[in-house]
Amino acid sequence: MTKGKMLRDPLTTHVRELFNLSDDWQISCRSVQGQPPHYRIEGAEYHVYERGPKTSQTNWNRRITEPEIFFIGCDQHVQWCHKWAAKHGRCWDCLGRGSHWRKWTRQRGGENTRCATCGGTGQAS
Numbered sequence: 001m002t003k004g005k006m007l008r009d010p011l012t013t014h015v016r017e018l019f020n021l022s023d024d025w026q027i028s029c030r031s032v033q034g035q036p037p038h039y040r041i042e043g044a045e046y047h048v049y050e051r052g053p054k055t056s057q058t059n060w061n062r063r064i065t066e067p068e069i070f071f072i073g074c075d076q077h078v079q080w081c082h083k084w085a086a087k088h089g090r091c092w093d094c095l096g097r098g099s100h101w102r103k104w105t106r107q108r109g110g111e112n113t114r115c116a117t118c119g120g121t122g123q124a125s
């Protein structure tokens with residue numbers, strides 16, 4: 001349905017892979033808690049907009065599955081990121097884009113900031 005959709009961030013990719021979730025599964029809420037620290041990840045499958053200016057973006061008003069909560073250790077996630085980078089030859093932090101979305105301003109629209117992990121190259125270090 002939405003195969004090959006752009007990966008949003010490493011944590012989304014990690015949780016999908018680890019718990020065998022579909023490409024429609026999106027994180028709706030995340031936090032770091034506990035000792036040792038771990039991510040508390042809440043999410044569900046969502047429909048995407050099929051037409052209009054938001055085509056193929058997540059439609060947060062139309063959930064497909066019931067929300068579920070998963071936990072991933074922060075250390076575990078860092079290790080996974082490095083493995084992912086080695087496997088794909090891309091920076092785990094920005095997923096090869098070389099930049100991070102920072103903010104949206106009325107004057108300039110979306111603004112990107114250079115990825116500090118790879119220095120903007122998008123390559124695995």
Ligand SMILES: [Zn+2]
Pocket residue numbers: 091092093094095096097098099115116117118119120121122123
């Ligand atoms: Zn990067």
